[in-house]
Amino acid sequence: MDLETRHLRQLLSNAQQLPEVLLLKQSTTSTNDDVREIAQNGIKTILVCSEMQTQGRGQHQRTWISPVGNIYLSTLLETRTALDGRLALEIGLNVLQSPSLKALKHLQIKWPNDLYSPQGKWGGILVEPISPHQAIVGIGLNLMPLPPDQIDQQTTSVMQLGVQYPNRIQIISEIYLAIQQAGQWFDHGCYNLAARFNHYAAFMDQNVHFEQVKGPISGVFRGISDDGSVNLETAQGLVNVYQGRLRLAD
Structure with missing residues (x-):
């Protein structure tokens, strides 16, 4: 087991949220597809992260640019409440409260699933339901600036927003925990969702x-x-x- 995997396992174990399957990859086609394949074996808790994706996708099957060095992760989330569009909103809100990110100024969410700021998009959320109460949740996060020749919209990154030396493994653990927390908010009825979301709405x-x-x-x-x-x-x-x-x- 490499040092990064050991560190991530320790962080999630300390939070009592260690998944049954935890994979850190250098490259993959799509972390969402990886989780889907693993879930077919009946495994309920999964976290797959990759340093790059060759066939990353966003909402409505749009291509997600996935160069080396950023965060691309997917997990399996089960809910007691039947899935609907509020889940992606809760995930975005909980990601913004991650310890490594919450001190940054002017973080926003662009409805329904973009992590945003006045400088542009710095991440995105993809929720792919596989049953009425189970979804694969994928998150892409720009730690570093994207190559200008690879993008067709205004983007920024965690570094450009103010995290000078982002700790990739620490942020992965925080994002995974944020997704679990979002599931709890969702199961408890998304209390006061409009007011909480509109505070950060782009x-x-x-x-x-x-x-x-x-x-x-x-x-x-x-x-x-x-x-x-x-x-x-x-x-x-x-x-x-x-x-x-x-x-x-x-």
Whole structure:
């Protein structure tokens, strides 16, 4: 067992959250796919991390740029409550409270699953349900700046946001624990979700476009409701939207 794996096992053991399977890889196609394969053997607690992914993906199967040196991790999460879109919001909120990150200023969440800041996106969350009460949760986190020629949107990194020497193994352990904590918040009804999320919401009170299957809609982003839906103030009044992609108006 290498030193990094031993260190991570010790951190999670100290927190009484050591999974049955813990893998640290140098490279993989997708950590979510790794967890899916392991879960087929009936294993309930899994953590897979990789230094890079060759086929990383985000929401709606969009490609997730996964160069060497950042954090790409996936785990299996079981909930008593039937899964819905609030889980990703709870995961984002709990990640922001991680000890290595919570002192950073201006951290945000861009609905529904981007870890964000005024400088751009620094991470993302992918929740892939495999049953009504079980999901694979993947998180990608930019520890270091991404190569400019590999990205098509504004991004930043944990280093650029103020963590001068990010401890990768420490942050992996904190993110894993944050996911477990988010599951507990979810199972207890996501108490006061709207107020907690809107405190960190990107694009609050700004003009936005909302891309959805039945056509785009524009308005002013007024945060979310407790059920996780977006409140969009349009010329026709306040509209609640449950699925789609949010972006700033041009």
